[in-house]
Amino acid sequence: MVAGSRGAKIAVSLIHNNIWKGPTLIISGMMPPGVGTFPEGVPIMLIHGIHDRTVPIGLVRLSASTGRVKLIELETDHSMNLLLENNTLSRYISELVEFAKSSTTTSTTSTTSTSTSDKNPAVARASMMAAIAARKQ
Numbered sequence: 234m235v236a237g238s239r240g241a242k243i244a245v246s247l248i249h250n251n252i253w254k255g256p257t258l259i260i261s262g263m264m265p266p267g268v269g270t271f272p273e274g275v276p277i278m279l280i281h282g283i284h285d286r287t288v289p290i291g292l293v294r295l296s297a298s299t300g301r302v303k304l305i306e307l308e309t310d311h312s313m314n315l316l317l318e319n320n321t322l323s324r325y326i327s328e329l330v331e332f333a334k335s336s337t338t339t340s341t342t343s344t345t346s347t348s349t350s351d352k353n354p355a356v357a358r359a360s361m362m363a364a365i366a367a368r369k370q
Contacts, residue, residue: 237260253275261281286311
């Protein structure tokens with residue numbers, strides 16, 4: 234399954250309700266309210282832009298630390314337009330298939346450099362809350 238942004242809320246709900254258990258690619262995804270973790274048995278690849286102001290990368294990093302998740306961080310924003318260039322999306326779908334076949338239980342991969350403070354869950358949570366508060370204003 235491939236889902237993006239708000240569609241990811243539906244995909245994650247299907248996973249949490251045991252309706253879907255297959256490989257899942259989430260692009261710039263939002264989590265449903267009350268769901269902050271992924272189950273262990275479902276291979277999930279998250280592709281997210283580090284400049285995404287709609288869904289802060291700190292929130293995605295927290296989610297990626299649970300379950301069987303591979304996180305790919307890209308130097309882009311929420312639009313993820315670069316996925317439509319040069320068969321990029323097709324390559325990530327192929328990578329998801331290979332990831333699903335692997336025996337790795339948890340894997341997090343970053344394709345961009347991030348500061349140590351961004352990887353700290355407390356800092357990421359504070360950053361996420363600040364971004365949400367800023368959107369409400």
